[in-house]
Amino acid sequence: MQLIPLTMPVVNKEMKETALHVLENEMLVGGESVVKFEQSFAKYVGTDYAVSSNSGSSALLLAFHAIGLNVGDKVVAPSATFIATLNGACLLGANPVFCEIGSDYVILSEQLEKILNKSQVKCVVPVHLYGRPCNMSCILDIAKRKNVILIEDSAQAHGAQHKSKKVGSFGEAAIFSFYPTKNMTVGGDGGMITTNSKKICESALKMRDVGRKTKYTHDEIGYTLRLNSVNAAIGKIQLQHLDEWNAKRRSIAKAYRNKLTGIGDLIMPPGDEPYDESVYHLFVLRTQKRDLLGLWLSKNGVSTGVHYPIPVHRQPAYQKFESKVLAFTDEWSKTVISIPIFPNLDSKDQEYIINLVTRFYDERLYEQKELRDKEKEWSNKLI
Ligand SMILES: Cc1ncc(COP(=O)(O)O)c(C=O)c1O
Incomplete structure (x- = not known):
């Protein structure tokens, strides 16, 4: 009996040919395909910048670092999500505060507001779970009133829209995952940060690249979390579909x-x-x-x-x-x-x-x- 899978990525001839072309013609790391993919993705989501990374989890870590998350800071997210949502924040020393979801499986605004009334919170991470957009108008309003930073976890929601605006364009920053089960992939692990903030963009670019300022000078202790050129080229074609x-x-x-x-x-x-x-x-x-x-x-x-x-x-x-x-x-x-x-x-x-x-x-x-x-x-x- 042939099994019907739960999910299956689309890999077509064009993607295979492009992968080969990049392998033979570009720098395998930092090739032009990376910049092209980032530009197309930012345009698609409707943000000024998009910074790729080697996974959605890395994108979260870079975003939390970029907003200056510190040891002991509180970050709110639903517990009804994949474990990676707050891993990056916790690795930076933050304390997670879990919020209930509603029957629509996304963060419950009323409870979020209560949490923010009671404690000093630095950042909120709404998750567009299963590809369903959170009520971002309501969450944005709460975030503005309570002065908290919003990072959208859009790992499962490429292309989802709230009031004709794409998810990933509401918060200070957002992240996407291109893990092969997602709505689009890069032919392996990959991730993206989208933002309108030049500061967040520059921080993510630097921290994903070993804290590099120039080729040989590093003015921050950074990570190596870059997306490979072959994956970026596949991602650009996937995005078109x-x-x-x-x-x-x-x-x-x-x-x-x-x-x-x-x-x-x-x-x-x-x-x-x-x-x-x-x-x-x-x-x-x-x-x-x-x-x-x-x-x-x-x-x-x-x-x-x-x-x-x-x-x-x-x-x-x-x-x-x-x-x-x-x-x-x-x-x-x-x-x-x-x-x-x-x-x-x-x-x-x-x-x-x-x-x-x-x-x-x-x-x-x-x-x-x-x-x-x-x-x-x-x-x-x-x-
Ligand atoms: C909601 C959510 N957040 C974050 C991630 C992390 O993405 P990645 O697996 O690319 O690290 C995922 C991926 O499964 C996810 O579903």
Whole structure:
């Protein structure tokens, strides 16, 4: 049986030919493709600058460094995210403060405001989780009133829009990831910072390049976090396809929503506000029978994912920090399941997935002894 993957990057002939061309003709690090990719990306997002890096995590580290994050500073982010969101801040000595998410899976503005009323916070990191834009008008308003710096984690939301403005253009800075499962990749790890601040741009350029001032002079102790030229060249071509791929993701999401709404106890991902445009990096359902559904789909050749089974405040690495009760985040982590979505998902395969999910509930297949016997084993894989 051939497996239907959860996601699959598009790698076409043009990308392969470009990679070869760069390998044969450019400096492999710091080639002209890097600058060209950065310029195209800044133009696409609508910011003055874009600085590439070798991952989204590196981009976060560079952004936190650029805003002058210091030991003991507080940084607020949701716990319902990938662990990397605050890793860079913590590595610089900051203290994470976790905020609850709403039923739309993005940071809850009311709770954010309460946190900012109570404590002195330097920076807030809203995460456009699963490709859904946060309500940036509201968050910007709060950030301005409370005088905190905003860094958007747009790692999962290339091309998503709030009120006709692209995510990644709202905060002091934003970051993107090009890890191969993302809506666009660079043919491996990669990341980008977008900003309108010359200061942030210059800091990121220097710190990604060993703190270099001139070829042989280094006036800061920096990192080596550059994006390779071959990856940048692939990224530039991927970017040209991003809108078309996002449109396909939206139409796949629409078909899932049409066919799966009202089935069993399934909760669909939140629909878009009229002024928002999600890019469905993931299509995430919620169900109390999450593990049995994952097992059933896997048995029938369909890959699923769980984003994420352990919220960041419950990760072993974060136990040294204080955290409060995040009841909805806990519930979310126990019930979410991601089903396949990617631009080249075949419509017959999608029908097959929809049919399997529908049968699971309509025929009460979750009661099958064979599935129940393996449930524990399946759940253990998530922790
Ligand atoms: C929300 C979020 N933030 C940050 C990152 C970090 O990006 P990278 O894996 O490129 O370091 C990711 C990547 O998975 C992510 O999903």
